[in-house]
Amino acid sequence: MIEIEDLSKNYGDKKALEHLNLKIKSGEIFGFLGHNGAGKSTTIKNLVSIIEPTSGSIKVDGLDLQNHRQKIKGKIAYVPDTPDIFLQLTAAEYWDLLTSAYSLSIADVQQRRQELVTLFNMSEHVDETLASFSHGMRQKTIIIGALLPDPDIWILDEPMQGLDPQAAYDLKQLMKKHAAKGKTVIFSTHNLDTAQQLCDELAILKKGVLIYNGSVQNLLDQNNDESLEEIYLKMAGRQNGDGLVDDIEGDTHE
Amino acid sequence: MNKDQFKNLLAVNLRLLNPQVTDRLRRKGKSGAELTNKLKMQFLLNGLIFFLIYGTVMLPINLAEYPNMFTYYVVLFVLLAVSQSISGIYSVFFAGKDLNNYLPLPFKQKEIFLSKVTVVAMNVIPFIFPLFIAFFSTAWHAGIMIPMALLLSLVAFCIILTIILFACAIIVFALTKTSIFRKHQKMVMNGLMVITLVIAMAGILLVNNSDYMAGKHQAINPIMLPLFKTFVEPISVISLLNWTGLIILLLILGFILKRSILPHLGSQLTSINTQMLSGSGKRKHVERKSLNAILDAYNRQVLKESNMLLQVLVNSVALPLIFIISFAFTQIPNNLPLKWVGVFFVGGLAFSVFTTNSTAVVANMISLDRGSLEFVSSLPISMKQYLKRKFLLGFIFQIVINLALIIVMIIVWKLNLYLSLSMIFSTIWGTYLVSLYYFSRDYRLRITNWTNVTELFNRGGGNMAIVLKMLIVMILSIGVIIFYSFLIGTGKPALVVNGTAAFLIIALSFIVVEHYRQKFWQKFE
Numbered sequence: 001m002i003e004i005e006d007l008s009k010n011y012g013d014k015k016a017l018e019h020l021n022l023k024i025k026s027g028e029i030f031g032f033l034g035h036n037g038a039g040k041s042t043t044i045k046n047l048v049s050i051i052e053p054t055s056g057s058i059k060v061d062g063l064d065l066q067n068h069r070q071k072i073k074g075k076i077a078y079v080p081d082t083p084d085i086f087l088q089l090t091a092a093e094y095w096d097l098l099t100s101a102y103s104l105s106i107a108d109v110q111q112r113r114q115e116l117v118t119l120f121n122m123s124e125h126v127d128e129t130l131a132s133f134s135h136g137m138r139q140k141t142i143i144i145g146a147l148l149p150d151p152d153i154w155i156l157d158e159p160m161q162g163l164d165p166q167a168a169y170d171l172k173q174l175m176k177k178h179a180a181k182g183k184t185v186i187f188s189t190h191n192l193d194t195a196q197q198l199c200d201e202l203a204i205l206k207k208g209v210l211i212y213n214g215s216v217q218n219l220l221d222q223n224n225d226e227s228l229e230e231i232y233l234k235m236a237g238r239q240n241g242d243g244l245v246d247d248i249e250g251d252t253h254e
Numbered sequence: 255m256n257k258d259q260f261k262n263l264l265a266v267n268l269r270l271l272n273p274q275v276t277d278r279l280r281r282k283g284k285s286g287a288e289l290t291n292k293l294k295m296q297f298l299l300n301g302l303i304f305f306l307i308y309g310t311v312m313l314p315i316n317l318a319e320y321p322n323m324f325t326y327y328v329v330l331f332v333l334l335a336v337s338q339s340i341s342g343i344y345s346v347f348f349a350g351k352d353l354n355n356y357l358p359l360p361f362k363q364k365e366i367f368l369s370k371v372t373v374v375a376m377n378v379i380p381f382i383f384p385l386f387i388a389f390f391s392t393a394w395h396a397g398i399m400i401p402m403a404l405l406l407s408l409v410a411f412c413i414i415l416t417i418i419l420f421a422c423a424i425i426v427f428a429l430t431k432t433s434i435f436r437k438h439q440k441m442v443m444n445g446l447m448v449i450t451l452v453i454a455m456a457g458i459l460l461v462n463n464s465d466y467m468a469g470k471h472q473a474i475n476p477i478m479l480p481l482f483k484t485f486v487e488p489i490s491v492i493s494l495l496n497w498t499g500l501i502i503l504l505l506i507l508g509f510i511l512k513r514s515i516l517p518h519l520g521s522q523l524t525s526i527n528t529q530m531l532s533g534s535g536k537r538k539h540v541e542r543k544s545l546n547a548i549l550d551a552y553n554r555q556v557l558k559e560s561n562m563l564l565q566v567l568v569n570s571v572a573l574p575l576i577f578i579i580s581f582a583f584t585q586i587p588n589n590l591p592l593k594w595v596g597v598f599f600v601g602g603l604a605f606s607v608f609t610t611n612s613t614a615v616v617a618n619m620i621s622l623d624r625g626s627l628e629f630v631s632s633l634p635i636s637m638k639q640y641l642k643r644k645f646l647l648g649f650i651f652q653i654v655i656n657l658a659l660i661i662v663m664i665i666v667w668k669l670n671l672y673l674s675l676s677m678i679f680s681t682i683w684g685t686y687l688v689s690l691y692y693f694s695r696d697y698r699l700r701i702t703n704w705t706n707v708t709e710l711f712n713r714g715g716g717n718m719a720i721v722l723k724m725l726i727v728m729i730l731s732i733g734v735i736i737f738y739s740f741l742i743g744t745g746k747p748a749l750v751v752n753g754t755a756a757f758l759i760i761a762l763s764f765i766v767v768e769h770y771r772q773k774f775w776q777k778f779e
């Protein structure tokens with residue numbers, strides 16, 4: 001159970017997140033939606049201790065994150081929005097680092113690691129550096145790393161980005177399986193279909209403010225006959241039709 | 255050439271070259287052409303400051319009378335320029351990532367090349383500015399009118415700098431074409447580093463041969479003769495020959511560049527860049543048990559692939575040589591009694607502060623991590639431990655460089671045992687203190703999206719700041735050392751003087767260590 005209470009984050013004068021209140025239950029897949037710059041990554045980075053909130057608090061299983069950082073970090077695994085980290089390491093070395101960071105022994109995770117490597121087709125690449133990987137391969141490497149400690153809370157920032165359809169499908173299955181074990185999965189996405197397929201619960205952010213929190217079904221019920229895309233664009237999109245694509249003129253002026 | 259495009263490229267590069275200054279100006283609301291102009295002004299202003307500072311140090315030396323000094327200066331700074339240019343060109347063209355961003359755009363190869371070489375030039379100039387002063391000083395002492403002397407030395411400086419840059423570009427581009435380089439890229443770069451080091455050592459030995467340096471009106475080295483005469487007797491056949499020679503050389507190099515390098519620039523860069531990525535792709539897995547061992551292995555890997563080692567060596571070894579030349583006229587008595595131990599201790603401290611600058615490994619370890627550092631804060635490991643391992647590696651690296659240099663000096667000065675030990679210990683201690691400063695500075699000024707290491711080195715005040723800091727440290731420490739030597743030498747009670755000095759050093763060290771413990775390390779607990 002994660003309780004976000006009155007969370008705000010400013011970058012200088014810029015308000016990236018304002019008075020966010022959310023409850024995320026265990027065993028749930030929780031999705032963040034919102035336009036570019038809406039505050040999805042900011043919320044996630046607060047959850048994974050990369051940034052500290054300007055005000056407000058986060059509680060995990062009743063423990064305040066501020067005071068129990070080390071303990072809570074041990075329960076969380078994070079997949080960042082860009083997989084360009086630890087490029088100098090080989091995939092195997094990266095997984096060793098993660099294993100060790102979560103105070104596990106290599107033997108503990110041996111089996112899970114093997115299964116995931118096979119699942120994501122990475123067997124041939126374990127001894128190659130992340131620098132030599134494609135975007136999607138890096139993403140897979142980091143996803144595998146995050147699952148090694150079998151975290152209670154798995155947080156992913158736009159995880160489908162750059163994955164091939166097979167890998168994207170596999171990842172979705174993994175997320176479902178993880179939640180089915182009674183664990184929490186939190187992710188952000190721009191893909192409404194993905195959100196519809198996966199999310200038990202949804203939060204939509206707009207310019208740092210929460211504009212919807214509830215189940216996907218609920219949202220669809222409230223707006224009968226409309227697709228999720230139509231509803232979402234109406235809620236999160238631009239106001240009263242200004243700046244439409246049709247207004248853009250095709251020619252560059254000389 | 256399209257002038258607007260070149261200007262735009264240059265404007266982008268100016269920002270890259272001075273990230274911090276750019277930031278500061280942006281916060282003041284400057285942007286666009288105004289920002290670019292401010293940056294250019296800053297560069298010129300720095301040049302002026304340099305002229306004044308180096309001028310006060312170097313102008314009193316009558317180079318027209320000490321031809322060997324002239325030779326030494328010219329050779330030293332030309333070598334320095336060569337090693338800086340080679341490492342600069344290499345890092346901008348081959349180790350940087352941003353070039354790939356330009357290649358798909360409809361710029362002409364020549365424009366990309368020139369704008370990038372200009373960046374290298376602007377990076378090299380602060381380090382070899384004394385060459386210009388040396389020319390000017392020679393001409394001035396030879397009785398040439400000041401405006402004429404300025405003009406002569408400026409033109410000569412520009413031509414020589416361009417020749418060096420072109421030659422280095424040809425060397426680097428030709429080198430990267432060879433199959434040896436492609437196969438043994440690391441080895442070739444290491445070879446270049448060793449050469450730099452050897453030059454540096456030779457430089458120290460030469461400076462120390464003060465009989466040779468101080469000889470008045472000696473016959474000048476025949477190779478240097480034409481250049482020397484250019485400033486001493488500007489209107490003479492030999493001077494004219496020298497100008498013709500320089501210009502012909504420039505034209506030849508320009509021609510080679512235009513004919514054999516520029517046309518293949520794009521394809522060569524792309525092929526090398528992909529080569530580099532795939533070349534270092536595979537590594538056998540070694541099982542490491544402890545987190546520290548894993549982190550150490552990672553940090554070593556980061557360092558290896560950053561392509562900054564060459565520049566680190568050039569800057570921490572070759573650069574201080576410029577200033578060590580001042581010692582050429584100081585005879586260091588090598589068998590001083592025990593009471594001098596403190597003076598040498600202070601000397602060692604000053605030396606380590608002097609050779610450690612913002613290009614040191616320890617001053618860049620954190621930024622070399624790029625995005626990984628942010629990710630690590632999400633992991634259940636102590637950030638303090640993570641940073642400590644980085645600090646340790648950077649510190650050890652700097653210790654090795656500084657100790658190597660100090661040992662060469664000890665041998666050259668033939669110091670006795672206790673003076674040597676004093677210098678060795680103080681170098682280690684001084685390196686530790688100054689490493690603390692640079693490590694926390696790296697954290698404070700960290701950038702994770704840099705495109706090449708030059709950008710990292712230029713954080714804070716940039717190149718100019720490095721050299722300025724060195725000058726200040728040098729002037730201050732020479733002042734302190736002279737004062738201290740004076741007290742010891744004039745027979746003041748050594749116990750009292752040394753005791754006071756020891757107390758001051760201990761107190762100062764305590765303050766520094768405690769400061770960084772509280773203000774830096776404690777943040778990560």
Ligand SMILES: Nc1ncnc2c1ncn2[C@@H]1O[C@H](COP(=O)(O)OP(=O)(O)OP(=O)(O)O)[C@@H](O)[C@H]1O
Binds near residue numbers: 015016034039041043
């Ligand atoms: N390091 C930073 N410094 C300053 N402002 C920042 C920083 N990181 C984010 N912001 C600002 O905070 C706001 C929210 O950004 P955030 O990254 O949370 O958006 P997002 O919802 O993840 O967007 P995207 O879909 O593009 O990933 C944006 O206005 C952004 O400009």
Ligand SMILES: [Mg+2]
Binds near residue numbers: 040041042081
């Ligand atoms: Mg985001």
